[in-house]
Every structure is written in C-alpha cells, then in structure tokens.
Amino acid sequence: AQKVTQAQTEISVVEKEDVTLDCVYETRDTTYYLFWYKQPPSGELVFLIRRNSFDEQNEISGRYSWNFQKSTSSFNFTITASQVVDSAVYFCALSDPNNAGNMLTFGGGTRLMVKP
Amino acid sequence: DAGVTQSPTHLIKTRGQHVTLRCSPISGHKSVSWYQQVLGQGPQFIFQYYEKEERGRGNFPDRFSARQFPNYSSELNVNALLLGDSALYLCASSFKYLDRVDQPQHFGDGTRLSIL
Numbered sequence: 272a273q274k275v276t277q278a279q280t281e282i283s284v285v286e287k288e289d290v291t292l293d294c295v296y297e298t299r300d301t302t303y304y305l306f307w308y309k310q311p312p313s314g315e316l317v318f319l320i321r322r323n324s325f326d327e328q329n330e331i332s333g334r335y336s337w338n339f340q341k342s343t344s345s346f347n348f349t350i351t352a353s354q355v356v357d358s359a360v361y362f363c364a365l366s367d368p369n370n371a372g373n374m375l376t377f378g379g380g381t382r383l384m385v386k387p
Numbered sequence: 388d389a390g391v392t393q394s395p396t397h398l399i400k401t402r403g404q405h406v407t408l409r410c411s412p413i414s415g416h417k418s419v420s421w422y423q424q425v426l427g428q429g430p431q432f433i434f435q436y437y438e439k440e441e442r443g444r445g446n447f448p449d450r451f452s453a454r455q456f457p458n459y460s461s462e463l464n465v466n467a468l469l470l471g472d473s474a475l476y477l478c479a480s481s482f483k484y485l486d487r488v489d490q491p492q493h494f495g496d497g498t499r500l501s502i503l
C-alpha cells in the first residue's frame with residue numbers, strides 16, 4: 272500500500288527565512304511519481320512540481336527547490352527567502368501507475384505560516 | 388482558458404439527505420477524479436472516470452457514486468448523508484490516465500459540504 276507522511280503539521284517562520292518541508296513516502300513499486308501541491312486559504316490545490324522515480328536530479332524553480340532522495344524515500348521541498356504570500360498548506364502526493372488510474376495519495380499536509 | 392469548475396461552492400444539508408456535486412473539466416481533458424478533504428487532512432481519492440467509464444475507486448462506501456457525461460463533465464452523488472461526510476469535495480481533471488500518470492491533475496476550487 273502507498274503512504275505519504277508529512278511529519279511537520281505546522282511551521283512558522285519570519286519573512287526571508289529559508290524553510291524546508293519534509294515528505295517521506297512508501298511504495299512497493301519501482302515506477303512512481305511524486306508531486307507537491309500548494310493549497311492557499313481559498314481552497315484550490317495548485318500544482319507545483321512532478322518528479323518520476325527514475326529522475327533523482329534536484330530541481331530549482333526560482334525560490335523553490337526540491338530534493339529527491341530515493342535511498343531514503345524522501346522528496347523534500349525548500350522555499351528560499353520566504354514571503355508572506357507563501358503562507359498556505361503544502362501537500363506532498365504519490366501516484367503509482369499500478370494503482371487505479373492516476374490516483375494520488377496525499378500526505379496530511381504542512382501548514383506554513385510566514386510572518387512579516 | 389477556464390480551469391476546472393465546480394458547483395455549487397457551498398452546500399448545507401441534513402443527515403439522511405442526498406447531494407449531487409458537479410464538475411466541468413478543463414477543455415480537452417477527458418479524465419475526472421473526485422477527492423474528499425476533511426478539515427485538517429489531506430485529500431482522499433474517491434473516484435476516477437475516463438471516457439465515461441469508472442477507472443478507479445477509493446475506499447468509500449456505496450453511498451458514494453459518480454458518473455461522467457459525453458461532454459466529460461461529471462457528477463458526484465452521495466446518499467444518506469452522515470455528519471462525517473462534511474468536507475471539501477475536490478474535482479480534478481487531466482488529459483488522460485494510466486499511460487500519462489505523470490501528468491499533473493488540475494484541481495477546482497471545491498464544493499464545501501456541511502452536514503447538520
């Protein structure tokens with residue numbers, strides 16, 4: 272069975288601090304996909320990044336970066352120089368092609384609060 | 388281009404009633420998935436439909452049902468509502484499924500269902 276764990280339920284930082292959101296996953300499959308989504312207070316889930324299990328290259332997009340380590344089953348997300356607009360709940364998710372369609376298994380989410 | 392649209396945005400029902408939630412996918416998307424997000428938790432997969440056929444079902448009771456129409460829009464029906472059905476119901480669309488599990492799903496703003 273698939274499982275995604277986000278151990279940090281809530282993180283509070285001051286603007287301009289760097290912050291890392293942790294994600295640990297479990298799957299028995301060798302081919303899978305990992306995602307990060309952002310959920311602002313308005314409720315919609317905003318896609319941030321997708322990673323497949325064969326690509327362990329870290330990725331940077333502006334102030335966002337992702338560290339995928341297959342050996343530890345982790346896919347961590349770092350925001351550099353955080354801003355108040357980054358305040359939201361962030362979800363890590365896992366998609367397994369052997370499962371129903373492209374069903375996503377989500378973690379419990381990490382609520383990030385960035386204070387001015 | 389319009390994103391995923393869901394209606395209604397909010398709904399209040401009482402125990403034992405039934406409810407129908409609606410979703411219109413992004414133009415060109417043929418797959419629609421439904422997720423339930425209880426307050427403070429990550430979304431949980433309910434159903435996926437592709438080309439009007441059910442392609443995946445999560446661990447939800449038979450009180451939950453769905454269908455997809457020829458224009459790829461979808462309805463989620465819940466019968467005999469319970470207090471525990473109170474949640475944000477999210478619809479997501481993607482172009483295909485299975486062979487394109489890496490494609491990100493695009494989510495609507497959700498329908499917030501409250502059961503009294």
